Amino acid sequence: MSLRRPSIRRALTAALTACLIGVTGCSSQGGGGRTAINYWLWDANQLPSYAKCIAKFEEQNPQITVRINQLGWNDYWTKLTASVVADSAPDVFTDHVGRYPELLKLGVLQPLDELPATSGIKDTDYEPGLAKLWTGPDGHRYGVPKDYDTxxxxxxxxxxxxxxxxxxxxxxxxxxxxxxxxxxxxxxxxxxxxxxxxxxxxxxxxxxxxxxxxxxxxxxxxxxxxxxxxxxxxxxxxxxxxxxxxxxxxxxxxxxxxxxxxxxxxxxxxxxxxxxxxxxxxxxxxxxxxxxxxxxxxxxxxxxxxxxxxxxxxxxxxxxxxxxxxxxxxxNGLGDSISKSSKHKEEAAKLVAFLGSDTCQNIVGTDAVVFPARPSGTARAIQTYRKAGLDVTPFTDRVKTGQTALYPxxxxxxxxxxxxxxxxxxxxxxxxxxxxxxxxxxxxxxxxxxx
Amino acid sequence: MGIYYSFTDYNVLTPPRWAGLANYTAMFADDRFWNSLGVTIEYVVINIGAQTILAVLIAALMHRLTRSTWVRSLVLTPYLVSNVVTALVFLWMLDTQLGIVNHVITAMGGGAVGFWTTEGAVIPTVALVNVWRNMGYTALLIFAGLQGIPETLYEAGRTDGASETKMFFRITLPLLRPILALVLIMTIIGSFQVFDTVAVATAGGPADASNVLQMYIYQKAFGEFDFGYASALSVALMIILVIITAIQYKVTRAGETDLD
The missing domain is CATH 3.40.190.10 (Periplasmic binding protein-like II)
Structure with missing residues (x-):
């Protein structure tokens, strides 16, 4: 598959860094009466930026602890489906357009418009068309866009x-x-x-x-x-x-x-x-x-x-x-989804809303690992590359001029x-x-x- | 339980729905099922053929030439490596671009061989990798059988002036039959269940050329959440194994010995 699959070597190093960065990853207890929620992602390159985001989120929400877990592309979906079957799915996880319809059909995705923290999200907050990828056939929102790719x-x-x-x-x-x-x-x-x-x-x-x-x-x-x-x-x-x-x-x-x-x-x-x-x-x-x-x-x-x-x-x-x-x-773009089986949906929704907000997207944009789903974050990513002498507009112009086709x-x-x-x-x-x-x-x- | 699921439409998360024979009719019409069956049989033939011949040879050599425990341990070492590790190591060694085997081939003037990526080569590759891993263990089982053959027979053979080769075919092989039959039944069942090497190295590709039955079952169940259909495929595999084992048992007279 030509999606997002880090090489074996990269996945291994990333798994290690996930532990070493230690923001909250690899710890098993929330502790201190705080609510612990699990967050999964697969892209090792994005891990450091999202770790920064999550540190900021925990600062703003001292009652919530987030455990980050990063797995390589193939293992990610194997483990996710296994955890869904075993009723131990992560509260929040990075989701892919090629995969979420199945999860939706199995009834394991939480409609985000039904949770207070994510109900206010509008399609127009994001680059044109992105939010459509995360709207189910029933009209509910099942993922908050976090980045886009061309x-x-x-x-x-x-x-x-x-x-x-x-x-x-x-x-x-x-x-x-x-x-x-x-x-x-x-x-x-x-x-x-x-x-x-x-x-x-x-x-x-x-x-x-x-x-x-x-x-x-x-x-x-x-x-x-x-x-x-x-x-x-x-x-x-x-x-x-x-x-x-x-x-x-x-x-x-x-x-x-x-x-x-x-x-x-x-x-x-x-x-x-x-x-x-x-x-x-x-x-x-x-x-x-x-x-x-x-x-x-x-x-x-x-x-x-x-x-x-x-x-x-x-x-x-x-x-x-x-x-x-x-x-x-x-x-195409990735989104963050919430498991229906999560016991901390409200906290999970807060995290998802934060990951899709300007605060987090600007952090991700400045690191320029991906193009964030929000226009201001993308502008920052373009800026970061320009400073390094690289013109990345051949990627971003497609969206600007509408010369795109959505991932099936x-x-x-x-x-x-x-x-x-x-x-x-x-x-x-x-x-x-x-x-x-x-x-x-x-x-x-x-x-x-x-x- | 699996047999019950094979008559249902089941995705694990919602209760199974009775579907009658739907999974079985779909299976008989499924080209990919028949293909995977063919691929599996090709694998078993190559794997068992090569493995048994090599294992008997190794066992006979150990039996006739040396009694050293060191040699016996050495022969068993590949078996101690896990299947997944074996697959990963060979995946790299036989890689078209980076593999040491292809470096040697190109250094000798040949063209690089796509062991894992050519339709004709992939099943023999998987089969021989598993031969490498399992032959020591099989050899040890056969070796144990060889020790049950009375030394007096060989002495008698030598007195009559028989050569080592002659004794191998006239004494060793015939008396080894019950053990060999048992070993074959065990290894063939194991061989039909090949999965890890394929899952690690090729995931069934290229063009389904290595899509063995277990791989297909796994893909249907855990890839597509079609546990009902996957159960039907598993039942088919079970029935095939029962039939093959029964035939083998009959044909090889595994329950009798010629020593009496």
Whole structure:
């Protein structure tokens, strides 16, 4: 999955830091007549900022103690579902759009508009569209937005210059599913085989590549967040028949299938690594860092990691503009949810409201680990990066100009993901034609209609 | 309890709803179930085949060549490493980019092999990793069986001028049959239940090529909260194991010995 998954190593260090930071993490007792509530999150990069927020929260609410628990992406959901089953779910936890509909269906999420501390929250407090992701089909609010993410291309300026391509050429690149537009020409130019020939030169050997143009994720999944989605979405295609809580998927449409075919075709042309070539162990940021790729399509939550790369002179470009005339980025955000089984809902709601407030969001924004859900927090994040000499507006401009599409918000996300993964794998490997997505779409729609 | 759940629609959090045979009809129509069954059988054949041959060889060598406790302990060491640790270590060793095995292969002029990421290679890889871990233990069980073969038979063999190989096929193997049958029944049951290596190393990928039955059951139950369907899959696995064990027991005459 191309969501937010820190590497194993990062997850381990983070688990350690969670204990060492010791704000309140890893302690088992609230003590002193204070109410202790549990808070879970998965992103190790965000832990220090939220630890600061929570320290501030405890200062303002001396009667409440918060225990922070950080787990890596995969373990997080395994442990969360297990704890839900075992009736020991955390009071408050970071939630993902791909996952919460299932929890909602199981009846384990607390409607936040029913609690005093969170009932006053308005959709307009946040960046446009974000709050919609956290509104259930019943109209209740199930999460308070805490950040947002978009995707962009992060690249090595040196490699671009070596290929004789300017930053402006990459930023203004256009794309279409037929011939790949000027973007594909750039990709060809940025690919180098073992004899030093570039992808657009005569005698280019596509089966022995020294430098790929575009890095890859380990898998392309049903949302394609950091791989195929910017291309398909820039044709005007969208996942489902409705912006949220769709009842039918559109994987049978030609716009999608042609875009996916073009994307996986890059591996056959030699411009992008093949399936499994980097596997799980070398992520796309590491592919860029090791000099094996020139461009890396990734989400804003990885920005800090890229900015810290020592081997790369980092540049950021928007995803290419597509047939509809402008670039489109997938737009998603995390939220904080409260368990229905929590025994301290009022305190939990206070925490959730605080985490979504300007006070906390400005702290997170200044640390610039993610783009906070509130406009003022995001402004601070942009400022922090500008000071460091990095222009991150290719990420934030998508939201400003409305060139976004919401992360698919549907029931049965895990089931759909698990059903589609084998076919998506084999489409990328090249053993199944992309037209197989039509039959799969029927099955996916049956799942949506079924239960 | 599991058998009851297999006839229900059950997500753990709300009480089960009776669904009759719905889970079973869905299972028979489910391509992914049949695929996972095929994958599991492929795994069992490779795993058990390689493991049994190697274990018998190791046991025979231990029996005929050395009586050293050190060697016996050494043979058992891989078994002391937990499955998850084994999987993690091999995951890194066999990694396409960073793995030491592929470094050696490329240094010798070959192309890097995607042990975990190629459809054709992934099940043999998982199977052989588990052979490495389990063969010492299996060998020890067989070794115990070998010690039950009277030394006098070998002496008689030597007097008649039989070679070591000949004695292995004429004396050791036939007399080992009951033990071997028991070991096979145990290891095959264990082999059908392969899960941890797959869960750690591949999660069923690529393209379901390593989606063994237990992995699929886990995904249905804990990934999708479809505990009813997962229970039906588990019942299917149980029935398969019962049938296989019964056949084995009959065919190998595990309850009798030839020594009498």
């Amino acid at each position: 995707v962009a291309i992060m690249y090595d300026k040196t490699k671009l210059a070596d290929a004789g391509i300017t930053d402006a050429q990459l930023a203004d690149a256009t794309w279409n599913p037929t011939d790949g537009g000027s973007f594909e020409k750039i990709l060809a130019r940025l690919t180098i085989d073992r004899n030093g020939r570039r992808g657009d030169q005569k005698g280019f050997d596509k089966s022995h590549i020294k430098q790929y143009a575009l890095g890859t994720d380990a898998k392309v999944d049903y949302a394609g967040q950091t791989n195929w989605s910017p291309f398909a979405l820039s044709t005007g295609w969208y996942y489902t028949n409705r912006p949220t809580w769709g009842t039918r998927f559109n994987y049978d449409q030609a716009q999608f299938q042609n875009s996916l075919a073009w994307y996986v075709g890059l591996s056959q042309k030699g411009y992008m690594p093949k399936y499994g070539q980097f596997g799980q162990s070398v992520t796309t940021d590491q592919q860029l860092a090791s000099g094996q790729v020139a461009l890396s399509l990734n989400g804003s939550w990885m920005l800090r990691t890229y900015a810290n790369l020592k081997t790369v002179k980092l540049g950021i470009a928007p995803v290419p503009s597509g047939p509809i005339g402008h670039p489109v980025s997938l737009y 918000l549907v029931y049965h996300g895990s089931e759909i993901s698990s059903l589609m993964q084998p076919t998506l794998d084999s489409v990328w490997i090249g053993t199944t034609p992309v037209s197989a997505m039509t039959g799969l779409n029927t099955k996916v729609n049956a799942i949506l209609a079924g239960k």
